[in-house]
Amino acid sequence: MPVKLAPFYPIVPDIGWLERIVPLGVKLVQLRIKDAARDDVIDQTRRALAVTRAHGCQLVVNDYWDVAIEAGADFIHLGQDDLETADLAALRQAGVRFGVSTHDEAELAKALSVNPDYVALGPIYPTKLKVMPWAPQGLERIKLWRSKIGALPLVAIGGLTPDRADGAVDAGANSLAVITDFVTAEDANARVKEWLAWAAGRQN
Ligand SMILES: Cc1ncc(COP(=O)(O)OP(=O)(O)O)c(N)n1
Numbered sequence: 329m330p331v332k333l334a335p336f337y338p339i340v341p342d343i344g345w346l347e348r349i350v351p352l353g354v355k356l357v358q359l360r361i362k363d364a365a366r367d368d369v370i371d372q373t374r375r376a377l378a379v380t381r382a383h384g385c386q387l388v389v390n391d392y393w394d395v396a397i398e399a400g401a402d403f404i405h406l407g408q409d410d411l412e413t414a415d416l417a418a419l420r421q422a423g424v425r426f427g428v429s430t431h432d433e434a435e436l437a438k439a440l441s442v443n444p445d446y447v448a449l450g451p452i453y454p455t456k457l458k459v460m461p462w463a464p465q466g467l468e469r470i471k472l473w474r475s476k477i478g479a480l481p482l483v484a485i486g487g488l489t490p491d492r493a494d495g496a497v498d499a500g501a502n503s504l505a506v507i508t509d510f511v512t513a514e515d516a517n518a519r520v521k522e523w524l525a526w527a528a529g530r531q532n
C-alpha cells in the first residue's frame with residue numbers, strides 16, 4: 329500500500345524554521361541541514377522529532393540516514409549520491425521510509441530498483457536554491473513520471489509557488505516540496521498559511 333503524502337511538503341534549513349512553521353499546521357516537513365557538525369545535526373533532528381510528534385506532523389530527514397534511524401524519523405530523503413552510502417536494509421528494518429531524487433530516466437530506473445516509498449522529480453521550474461545541471465523539467469515531465477511510476481507517490485520540487493501548485497498536482501504530483509517561496513517571503517508565516525489553505529482544498 330503506497331504511503332499518503334500531504335500535498336504541501338515544506339523543506340527547512342534548520343530547527344528554527346521547523347519550530348516556526350510546524351505549529352501552523354504543517355503535516356509533512358523535511359529538515360535539510362547543510363554544513364553543520366554531526367553533533368549539531370543529531371541535536372536538531374531530535375528536537376525536530378519532538379516538535380513534529382507534538383503536532384501530528386511527519387518528519388523527513390535529508391541525507392543523514394543513520395541519524396534518521398537513531399532519531400526514529402518517519403522518512404529519509406536520499407539523493408542519487410546518498411543512495412550509494414545509505415543502508416537501505418537498515419532503514420527498512422527500523423521502519424524509516426525513504427524517498428529518492430530523480431532528474432532523468434536513468435536516475436528514475438535506479439530509484440525504482442530500490443523500491444522507494446516516494447520518488448521526487450525536479451527541478452520542475454528554475455530554482456535559485458542550488459545550481460543544478462538539469463534544465464527545468466516542466467509539467468510534461470511530471471505527466472511522464474506519473475505514467476512510469478503507477479501509484480507510487482510523486483513529489484515535485486523546484487521553483488514551486490502557490491500560483492504553480494494546481495498545475496503541478498493536476499499533472500500528477502501528489503506532494504509539492506517547497507523552500508525558497510516561503511523562506512524568502514516578506515511574511516513567511518502568512519505564506520505557509522496560504523500553502524496550507526491550498527493543501528486543504530487539494531487533500532488527495
Ligand atoms: C523532496 C526532495 N526532493 C529532492 C531533494 C534533493 O535531494 P538531493 O539531490 O540529495 O540534494 P540535497 O537536497 O541533499 O542537496 C530533496 N532534498 N528533497
Ligand SMILES: Cc1nc(C(=O)O)sc1CCOP(=O)(O)O
Nearest residue numbers: 450451455457486487506507508
Ligand atoms: C534542493 C532541491 N533539489 C532539487 C532537485 O531537483 O532535486 S530542486 C531543489 C531546490 C528546491 O527548492 P526551491 O523551492 O527553493 O526551488
Ligand SMILES: [Mg+2]
Nearest residue numbers: 391406407410
Ligand atoms: Mg542529498
